[in-house]
Amino acid sequence: MAMVGLFWIAEGDVYVGAKPTGLAPGIRLSPEGVIALGASQSGLYLWEDVHALTVANVPVKSLKRQVGAVRDLALGTVMELALSSGIGGAGEAPPMLRVYVEGPDDDHELTAYVAAALGYSQTEIDLSRALLSRLTEGAATMATTLAAMSEWGRAWEGGSPRRAEREALLRRWVG
Incomplete structure (x- = not known):
């Protein structure tokens, strides 16, 4: 599994945002269409x-966000140590991003958890938006783009690539 821009690619499956587990909301891009997943959307x-x-x-990665994450981690650790009963706060859910699917008659709002804990670089956000736009250009473009993303996901081993490689992949997929 790997994160590339706003996409989570797991063994050939492509998601916008984090791959959902259980009843969590999620958005999968398949050769057939956009699939809404989760208890609150389908x-x-x-x-x-x-x-x-x-x-x-979409949260943008910033120094302020990074400092906030470190502060939250430190505060959570102190709270866990202070509460010897083990009834500490379970932590907050990650932020949600919204994807709007514009159809011929109406629009649909879908949600998914953000996969990048500290946010995304502005370049990755811009390239991801361009890629989402590209997917709606026609069947041939969508099929080749999704196939390239899925093929990369099946071949990739390890965690998410570094930022420069993620941006290069997004540029290649945008064409």
Whole structure:
């Protein structure tokens, strides 16, 4: 499994945001269409009916966000040590991003957890948005782009690549 931009690629499956587990919300991009997953959303939006995919609420990586994460980790550790009963706070859920699926008759709002704990670089956000737009350009473009992403995911071993490699992959997939 690896994160590349706003996408989580796991053994050939491509998700926007984090890959969902259990009843958590998620968004999978398949050759058939956009699949809404989770307890609060479900459905298949066929590519032929998807006119646009846009994303919002994407956290941008910043020094302030990094400092906040370190502060939260330190505070959580202190709280765990102070509460010897083991009833410490379970931690907050990661932020959610929103994906809007524009169809011929109406738009649908889908949600998924953010995969990058500290946010995404602005370059990765911009390239990911361009890639989402590319997926709606037509069946041939969508099929070749998703196939390239899936093929990379099946071949890749290890965690997420470094930032420069992620950006290079996104540029290649955007074409």
